[in-house]
Amino acid sequence: MTIRDVASAAGVSPSTVSRCFTQPEIVEAATRERVLRMATHLDYRPNRAARGLITGRTGNIGLLLPDLANPFFPSIVKGIQHQAHLSEYQVFVVDTDEDPAVELGLVRSLAKQVDGMILCSPRMRPAELAEAATVSPTVLLHRRAGGLPSVGIGNADAMRQAIDHLAALGHDRVGFVSGPRRSWSGRQRVAGIRKAAAAHGITLEEIGHFAPTFEGGSAAAQGVLLSGVTAVVAYNDLIALGLLNALRDRGVDVPRDLSIIGVDDISVSAMVRPALTTLSVPKEESGREAVDLLLQVLAHPGARNPPAETLPCRLTVRQTTAPPNQRAATRTTA
Amino acid sequence: MTIRDVASAAGVSPSTVSRCFTQPEIVEAATRERVLRMATHLDYRPNRAARGLITGRTGNIGLLLPDLANPFFPSIVKGIQHQAHLSEYQVFVVDTDEDPAVELGLVRSLAKQVDGMILCSPRMRPAELAEAATVSPTVLLHRRAGGLPSVGIGNADAMRQAIDHLAALGHDRVGFVSGPRRSWSGRQRVAGIRKAAAAHGITLEEIGHFAPTFEGGSAAAQGVLLSGVTAVVAYNDLIALGLLNALRDRGVDVPRDLSIIGVDDISVSAMVRPALTTLSVPKEESGREAVDLLLQVLAHPGARNPPAETLPCRLTVRQTTAPPNQRAATRTTA
DNA sequence: GTGAAAGCGCTAACAG
DNA sequence: CTGTTAGCGCTTTCAC
Numbered sequence: 001m002t003i004r005d006v007a008s009a010a011g012v013s014p015s016t017v018s019r020c021f022t023q024p025e026i027v028e029a030a031t032r033e034r035v036l037r038m039a040t041h042l043d044y045r046p047n048r049a050a051r052g053l054i055t056g057r058t059g060n061i062g063l064l065l066p067d068l069a070n071p072f073f074p075s076i077v078k079g080i081q082h083q084a085h086l087s088e089y090q091v092f093v094v095d096t097d098e099d100p101a102v103e104l105g106l107v108r109s110l111a112k113q114v115d116g117m118i119l120c121s122p123r124m125r126p127a128e129l130a131e132a133a134t135v136s137p138t139v140l141l142h143r144r145a146g147g148l149p150s151v152g153i154g155n156a157d158a159m160r161q162a163i164d165h166l167a168a169l170g171h172d173r174v175g176f177v178s179g180p181r182r183s184w185s186g187r188q189r190v191a192g193i194r195k196a197a198a199a200h201g202i203t204l205e206e207i208g209h210f211a212p213t214f215e216g217g218s219a220a221a222q223g224v225l226l227s228g229v230t231a232v233v234a235y236n237d238l239i240a241l242g243l244l245n246a247l248r249d250r251g252v253d254v255p256r257d258l259s260i261i262g263v264d265d266i267s268v269s270a271m272v273r274p275a276l277t278t279l280s281v282p283k284e285e286s287g288r289e290a291v292d293l294l295l296q297v298l299a300h301p302g303a304r305n306p307p308a309e310t311l312p313c314r315l316t317v318r319q320t321t322a323p324p325n326q327r328a329a330t331r332t333t334a
Numbered sequence: 335m336t337i338r339d340v341a342s343a344a345g346v347s348p349s350t351v352s353r354c355f356t357q358p359e360i361v362e363a364a365t366r367e368r369v370l371r372m373a374t375h376l377d378y379r380p381n382r383a384a385r386g387l388i389t390g391r392t393g394n395i396g397l398l399l400p401d402l403a404n405p406f407f408p409s410i411v412k413g414i415q416h417q418a419h420l421s422e423y424q425v426f427v428v429d430t431d432e433d434p435a436v437e438l439g440l441v442r443s444l445a446k447q448v449d450g451m452i453l454c455s456p457r458m459r460p461a462e463l464a465e466a467a468t469v470s471p472t473v474l475l476h477r478r479a480g481g482l483p484s485v486g487i488g489n490a491d492a493m494r495q496a497i498d499h500l501a502a503l504g505h506d507r508v509g510f511v512s513g514p515r516r517s518w519s520g521r522q523r524v525a526g527i528r529k530a531a532a533a534h535g536i537t538l539e540e541i542g543h544f545a546p547t548f549e550g551g552s553a554a555a556q557g558v559l560l561s562g563v564t565a566v567v568a569y570n571d572l573i574a575l576g577l578l579n580a581l582r583d584r585g586v587d588v589p590r591d592l593s594i595i596g597v598d599d600i601s602v603s604a605m606v607r608p609a610l611t612t613l614s615v616p617k618e619e620s621g622r623e624a625v626d627l628l629l630q631v632l633a634h635p636g637a638r639n640p641p642a643e644t645l646p647c648r649l650t651v652r653q654t655t656a657p658p659n660q661r662a663a664t665r666t667t668a
Numbered sequence: 669g670t671g672a673a674a675g676c677g678c679t680a681a682c683a684g
Numbered sequence: 685c686t687g688t689t690a691g692c693g694c695t696t697t698c699a700c
Contacts, residue, residue: 069412081428273579682690
């Protein structure tokens with residue numbers, strides 16, 4: 001079923017059929033209607049590859065993300081897909097398995113097949129990011145770098161909210177459990193929490209680097225216990241959850257003996273008991289925004305000052321935060 | 335950067351360059367090496383759309399699934415992607431949001447852009463499935479229907495394992511909490527558990543139909559309590575988890591007062607306490623198998639007896655199953 | 669407002 | 685083994 005079949009069936013030239021789909025307004029109403037009716041009747045659908053060959057646009061966008069197994073990312077995928085479909089875009093999803101080394105290669109191999117890419121929490125170095133942007137129009141999601149268009153979240157403000165909450169509860173020794181070294185968000189969060197802690201006169205302990213997974217969180221338990229803090233903020237919910245579990249297995253009561261705050265507000269966080277106090281980051285929304293931004297970039301290539309949006313996070317207080325337990329030390333040794 | 339650029343740079347014809355990529359063995363070693371070196375040097379990459387226009391193959395496969403927010407599906411996506419990338423295939427992921435009405439439309443709109451599709455847990459009716467298979471080579475994942483190639487899991491056997499386990503523990507009144515009415519797996523599981531229960535002389539209570547989500551599980555709590563069973567098997571882990579939580583909020587102790595078994599073994603199930611006893615279904619593996627099967631179908635179109643694989647499930651006993659509590663009724667009323 | 673012709677980048681006969 | 689030719693399905697000048 002090609003455009004020529006429709007053309008001859010409708011008694012017009014292929015060009016006219018083409019115009020009916022790409023610039024309907026310039027073709028006479030009667031003709032257009034006849035053609036479109038015929039097209040529907042024959043169940044004709046333009047071949048996007050053929051169209052792309054001449055227009056240079058594929059109608060696809062690429063999405064690179066570190067790990068679909070972290071429930072944070074599927075939410076983003078849903079937002080991105082929803083918004084992309086509204087504009088008739090299809091999305092290629094690529095999971096990099098948290099391996100920075102393969103990111104650029106995947107971008108390159110995808111470049112020809114997409115009109116643009118959304119790089120979600122990329123672990124690449126800035127220079128690689130710049131190169132990626134060279135290969136295909138790029139929007140950064142949850143990262144900012146080198147003037148590339150981006151949509152991010154208010155990491156520093158999120159940390160401030162966390163510290164404000166803990167300070168109000170009376171904590172004065174707080175830990176931060178770091179995620180991957182290469183994570184840009186992680187660096188933002190550390191910087192933000194340092195500043196917020198200082199503002200409150202709170203002592204901040206930075207605890208290791210851990211994989212941004214449940215297992216990573218379990219591995220952090222030891223360090224958290226040794227640090228002597230009464231509360232911790234974790235790089236993300238998965239780490240917070242792993243920590244929560246490992247602590248419980250060692251007989252530590254959360255939140256009585258230790259308060260925990262995560263980041264992301266993945267669905268699991270509300271499913272466990274005690275339910276995790278966390279910083280809710282807009283997931284589907286940031287995905288949608290990223291698509292809008294990308295389409296905008298595609299529509300106005302080479303525009304100056306590509307926008308860098310920042311979406312706010314919001315503290316969701318659940319059950320893992322409480323005032324510090326003054327007698328905790330006594331109890332543990334007793 | 336087209337094939338002609340490479341051709342003239344290497345002093346050969348475009349066809350030769352083409353052959354170097356598609357059938358390297360038929361071109362003389364020296365020539366081939368020179369061409370490939372030139373191609374690398376110029377960073378030439380074949381345009382897949384152009385190639386597809388003539389070969390009729392896109393190098394893409396489509397993946398339709400009901401809900402990325404259920405952690406079960408991201409695991410499958412990972413398996414599928416991994417395997418697809420090994421054969422240089424890219425994958426379009428489409429989330430249908432558990433809406434059977436849109437499935438066929440999405441298949442149609444994707445058909446032209448892919449070489450084949452994997453329909454994962456589709457909710458369509460058999461006739462629609464048959465139509466989908468008409469539009470594009472199709473492999474069913476976690477469903478079987480009308481002789482289409484498929485990879486599924488041993489649902490009935492899984493239910494048998496669950497019932498064996500509960501029977502061994504001493505339960506004789508067991509509930510099954512159903513998922514979506516349209517779910518084929520759900521029907522398989524009901525049939526399987528009926529048979530298994532009968533074989534053990536166990537009374538089976540079938541409890542409602544619920545959304546295959548955490549909320550769906552919460553909604554099931556009331557019915558489970560009223561049914562008077564001492565153990566339930568849920569359609570999936572998400573329902574089991576929602577149920578677990580809702581019960582705890584009502585003061586029901588799991589597993590003392592009620593045993594719960596889920597299906598899927600999503601990662602969350604091991605993160606909660608009590609950790610969920612569940613039937614582990616091979617997720618990444620079934621994804622990989624589906625890709626293999628699809629590629630096989632693409633390689634031998636029209637082959638007879640398309641294979642219908644069945645992968646086994648395995649009971650993972652964790653903390654939500656225990657012998658029935660004889661004094662439960664007394665306690666509740668006391 | 670519509671048609672004819674050219675060509676996007678590539679592969680597949682067919683010669684040589 | 686390699687080059688020449690034709691054309692995949694579509695959009696887009698350029699005439700009419």
